[in-house]
Amino acid sequence: MNKWTRRTFIGAGTVAGGGFLLGVAGFTFAPGRHTLVGEDASEKGQLTTWITVTPDNVITVLIPHCEMGQGTLTALAMMAAEEMEADWSMVRVLEAPALGEYANGYVVRAAGGDYIPAVMARGVDYGSFKAAQWFGFQVTGGSTAVRSTGEYGMRVAGAAAKEMLLSAAARQWGVPAADCAARASRIVHAASGRSAAFGELARTAATLPVPTSPALKEPDTFTIRRTSPPRLDIPPKVDGSAVYGIDFTTPGMLYAALEIAPVQGGRLTSVDAAPAEAMPGVRQVVGLEEAVAVVADSFWRARRALAALKPVFDDAGHGAVSTTSIFAAFDAALGPPPEMPAGAARVVTADYRVPFLAHATMEPMACTARVEGDGAEVWTGVQDPLNARSVAAKALGIKPEQVRVTNLLLGGGFGRRLPFNFDYVDLAVRIAKAVSPVPVKTIWTRENDIQHDYYRPAAMSRHAGALDAGGAPLAVKSHYTGGGNGEAVFMPYAITDTGAEEKEANHPIRPGQWRSVLNSQHGFFKESFIDEMAHAAGKDPYEFRRALLGNRPRFKAVLERVAAMANWGAPLPAGEGRGIALCESFGTIVGEVAHVAVSAEGGLRVRHVYAAVDCGDVVNPDSATAQVEGAIVFALSAAMLSEITIAGGRVVETNFRDYPMIHLAEAPRITAEFIRSDATLGGLGEPIVPPLAPAVTNAIFAATGVRVRNLPIRNQAAAVGLTPSPDTRSAPPPTGGSPAR
Amino acid sequence: MAITFTVNGQEQSLDVEPQMPLLWALREQLGLTGTKFGCGISACGACTVHLDGRPVRSCVLPVSAVDGKTVTTIEGLASHGVLHAVQEAWIAHQVPQCGYCQSGLIMAVVGLLAQNPAPSDDQIDAAITNICRCGTFARVRRAIHSLAQRGKATS
Numbered sequence: 068m069n070k071w072t073r074r075t076f077i078g079a080g081t082v083a084g085g086g087f088l089l090g091v092a093g094f095t096f097a098p099g100r101h102t103l104v105g106e107d108a109s110e111k112g113q114l115t116t117w118i119t120v121t122p123d124n125v126i127t128v129l130i131p132h133c134e135m136g137q138g139t140l141t142a143l144a145m146m147a148a149e150e151m152e153a154d155w156s157m158v159r160v161l162e163a164p165a166l167g168e169y170a171n172g173y174v175v176r177a178a179g180g181d182y183i184p185a186v187m188a189r190g191v192d193y194g195s196f197k198a199a200q201w202f203g204f205q206v207t208g209g210s211t212a213v214r215s216t217g218e219y220g221m222r223v224a225g226a227a228a229k230e231m232l233l234s235a236a237a238r239q240w241g242v243p244a245a246d247c248a249a250r251a252s253r254i255v256h257a258a259s260g261r262s263a264a265f266g267e268l269a270r271t272a273a274t275l276p277v278p279t280s281p282a283l284k285e286p287d288t289f290t291i292r293r294t295s296p297p298r299l300d301i302p303p304k305v306d307g308s309a310v311y312g313i314d315f316t317t318p319g320m321l322y323a324a325l326e327i328a329p330v331q332g333g334r335l336t337s338v339d340a341a342p343a344e345a346m347p348g349v350r351q352v353v354g355l356e357e358a359v360a361v362v363a364d365s366f367w368r369a370r371r372a373l374a375a376l377k378p379v380f381d382d383a384g385h386g387a388v389s390t391t392s393i394f395a396a397f398d399a400a401l402g403p404p405p406e407m408p409a410g411a412a413r414v415v416t417a418d419y420r421v422p423f424l425a426h427a428t429m430e431p432m433a434c435t436a437r438v439e440g441d442g443a444e445v446w447t448g449v450q451d452p453l454n455a456r457s458v459a460a461k462a463l464g465i466k467p468e469q470v471r472v473t474n475l476l477l478g479g480g481f482g483r484r485l486p487f488n489f490d491y492v493d494l495a496v497r498i499a500k501a502v503s504p505v506p507v508k509t510i511w512t513r514e515n516d517i518q519h520d521y522y523r524p525a526a527m528s529r530h531a532g533a534l535d536a537g538g539a540p541l542a543v544k545s546h547y548t549g550g551g552n553g554e555a556v557f558m559p560y561a562i563t564d565t566g567a568e569e570k571e572a573n574h575p576i577r578p579g580q581w582r583s584v585l586n587s588q589h590g591f592f593k594e595s596f597i598d599e600m601a602h603a604a605g606k607d608p609y610e611f612r613r614a615l616l617g618n619r620p621r622f623k624a625v626l627e628r629v630a631a632m633a634n635w636g637a638p639l640p641a642g643e644g645r646g647i648a649l650c651e652s653f654g655t656i657v658g659e660v661a662h663v664a665v666s667a668e669g670g671l672r673v674r675h676v677y678a679a680v681d682c683g684d685v686v687n688p689d690s691a692t693a694q695v696e697g698a699i700v701f702a703l704s705a706a707m708l709s710e711i712t713i714a715g716g717r718v719v720e721t722n723f724r725d726y727p728m729i730h731l732a733e734a735p736r737i738t739a740e741f742i743r744s745d746a747t748l749g750g751l752g753e754p755i756v757p758p759l760a761p762a763v764t765n766a767i768f769a770a771t772g773v774r775v776r777n778l779p780i781r782n783q784a785a786a787v788g789l790t791p792s793p794d795t796r797s798a799p800p801p802t803g804g805s806p807a808r
Numbered sequence: 809m810a811i812t813f814t815v816n817g818q819e820q821s822l823d824v825e826p827q828m829p830l831l832w833a834l835r836e837q838l839g840l841t842g843t844k845f846g847c848g849i850s851a852c853g854a855c856t857v858h859l860d861g862r863p864v865r866s867c868v869l870p871v872s873a874v875d876g877k878t879v880t881t882i883e884g885l886a887s888h889g890v891l892h893a894v895q896e897a898w899i900a901h902q903v904p905q906c907g908y909c910q911s912g913l914i915m916a917v918v919g920l921l922a923q924n925p926a927p928s929d930d931q932i933d934a935a936i937t938n939i940c941r942c943g944t945f946a947r948v949r950r951a952i953h954s955l956a957q958r959g960k961a962t963s
């Protein structure tokens with residue numbers, strides 16, 4: 068199995084014709100895949116796989132992605148509606164069911180190797196993907212929805228539907244289709260003044276063949292895209308009616324609470340079920356290989372009974388693993404700093420460390436399952452319902468077709484609910500099997516969630532850089548370990564002698580994809596180090612970067628824009644500073660400037676974060692801005708506060724008290740601007756994250772002269788001359804249930 | 809012993825352990841799943857409801873504590889199908905992302921504005937301590953200020 072590298076990217080493009088994304092999406096949305104309609108298509112007004120128009124003029128767009136609050140459903144529907152010339156107020160969305168027909172990212176096997184979407188490639192890196200297996204994916208991750216499904220699926224579907232409606236009208240009126248036009252959900256024939264609504268034409272249109280390469284609109288004729296209609300998923304989120312995975316309820320359902328082997332890979336050695344079985348409401352104690360569960364008639368009773376158990380787990384031989392031992396192994400693996408060219412006027416070296424991180428989605432993991440005979444039903448929230456179906460089937464020893472998965476809203480994803488991370492589905496179906504045929508909802512506590520995540524890997528890098536006598540960089544190289552490899556090490560700067568070499572240092576803490584994946588570590592490493600190089604050269608960190616971007620106009624434009632937004636260079640009071648960082652990931656270039664203030668009284672405050680973003684084009688500017696705002700807060704929690712530590716092979720942190728988050732009071736002002744370029748659409752959910760941490764630490768350096776090389780920043784508070792101001796805001800109210808504040 | 813209280817205008821009687829947290833009584837006994845579980849230790853605010861008009865974190869409040877009292881959940885905020893002004897502002901400012909924390913946030917903000925119709929930024933900071941992993945805080949603040957403005961305009 069090839070790893071995902073720049074080289075295979077180009078290779079895949081050559082093989083599949085015109086770029087990797089086109090390769091994958093071209094397969095997913097190959098002509099045949101637009102025409103999956105039922106026998107009753109005409110009756111229902113189903114024009115293509117993805118678009119149905121009913122006589123009441125309602126247009127329903129089927130979306131093969133899940134909604135996690137990123138606005139995907141709305142953005143994709145906008146892309147279809149735009150091409151269709153629809154009246155936006157009549158557009159509705161429906162998430163596609165978990166069936167192979169609606170897969171959005173089949174593994175593509177091209178000549179010369181296996182090519183898989185980048186987001187999946189991480190699964191390969193992490194060894195959970197078997198080369199011989201072919202999976203169906205219906206994944207929402209890797210910031211791919213708009214740029215692959217939208218570009219190659221929804222646009223084509225909308226344009227095809229429009230052509231079919233045009234043909235239907237033209238036939239009916241006996242005029243050439245070319246003389247008709249679509250406008251606001253109507254087909255009009257200007258010469259005769261005739262017009263018909265989409266709803267009147269859909270049944271006839273649905274009998275026509277689906278055009279396979281309909282003409283797409285030019286961007287300067289867009290009327291729906293580039294505007295900001297309200298997101299379709301928001302109204303049910305303000306009145307309590309939205310149903311998340313954890314909310315699913317079905318008659319007769321029981322509840323399960325879970326204790327999982329505290330050391331990853333550990334096994335349940337023994338448990339005396341009697342104390343729990345004697346408690347009210349308890350149905351059964353279920354011993355699993357790696358966990359024990361109590362099934363009861365309410366979650367609280369299940370939890371209380373679970374607490375009465377004293378299960379014994381083994382530690383899978385990992386009982387001595389700790390954060391200290393892992394970083395000691397990293398340090399040893401990195402060896403001496405990379406060699407620098409002879410004749411350098413100045414050599415700079417630095418080590419950087421980032422911790423393990425949990426996703427801590429606001430909704431803890433939850434999954435309801437009902438197993439009966441050789442069939443099963445599953446209700447949950449996942450970033451890939453098709454893969455979840457396979458996981459459930461495998462756990463039960465049945466075929467995927469024998470499992471029905473209903474995907475509900477996700478209370479946050481951030482990568483936790485991606486394929487290969489479906490332990491919560493796997494456990495829930497095994498528990499349900501033990502009490503078959505009763506449906507059981509397994510709810511993870513926040514403690515389960517924090518202690519049994521697939522963690523953003525801890526990582527360390529050892530950088531060396533060389534400057535000539537004039538302060539120009541001759542070389543920048545690094546050894547890194549822990550974070551895996553990838554394009555994340557790429558730097559846009561014109562430095563001739565560069566290189567990043569991965570060193571092996573294994574540990575048993577299970578890794579996962581965390582919003583922006585490898586870029587979250589490497590963005591911090593490389594943008595911290597280039598800042599250190601600028602300082603060593605005696606140059607302004609913005610000017611130093613800018614001078615190295617002569618051949619990279621998009622990067623340069625982003626850097627210049629964010630510097631202008633932040634008023635870079637304007638004097639600041641003592642104790643304040645600005646820091647800048649520039650990263651590309653998921654096809655999007657992002658520059659960020661953080662403005663921080665550091666004082667003994669006020670502590671460390673990130674006052675304002677500016678972001679300039681080139682993701683090609685923006686479908687819905689307001690919801691894109693919301694993504695930027697949210698991602699900056701998400702990244703700031705990680706940079707300032709978050710750390711998963713390991714002791715005795717176990718995760719130490721338990722809940723939001725010791726795994727704290729940024730609150731409203733600490734949230735900075737945020738200003739975001741988008742640069743429209745003619746580049747291929749990039750992602751948006753993730754690329755905002757990587758530049759944030761280095762922008763903040765670079766700003767701390769500008770304000771205090773202290774270089775923070777290890778995250779989270781709160782551990783370095785003393786070095787910055789501050790007393791740490793940790794999670795006081797998560798402190799409990801004085802008595803249980805006192806007013807929330 | 810049955811515990812009797814009013815939820816969203818309706819009297820309810822529950823025969824459950826008095827220590828059962830109100831959160832689980834609402835979600836599982838009464839089917840009001842709009843109130844969310846986020847931490848169970850009063851650290852996140854996802855479970856915020858109103859007890860006699862004041863916001864409380866229901867995950868640590870034993871159901872016995874509401875005996876004879878009045879509870880309002882997110883489902884009871886709209887009246888006769890008309891959204892509360894805070895809910896309207898949440899749509900106007902497109903506040904929710906994943907939305908999971910928003911029931912609790914909205915209940916906390918309704919509680920704040922009932923006490924202080926035009927809070928300053930510092931007062932907002934002190935009162936709204938809910939966790940939102942999606943990071944919707946900029947819009948939360950904007951929506952609160954818009955409501956304060958509206959309050960001023962109509963008073």
Ligand code: FES
Binds near residue numbers: 846847848850855
């Ligand atoms: S669930 Fe109650 S405060 Fe978090």
Ligand code: FES
Binds near residue numbers: 429904905942
């Ligand atoms: S909107 Fe997702 S946690 Fe707040």
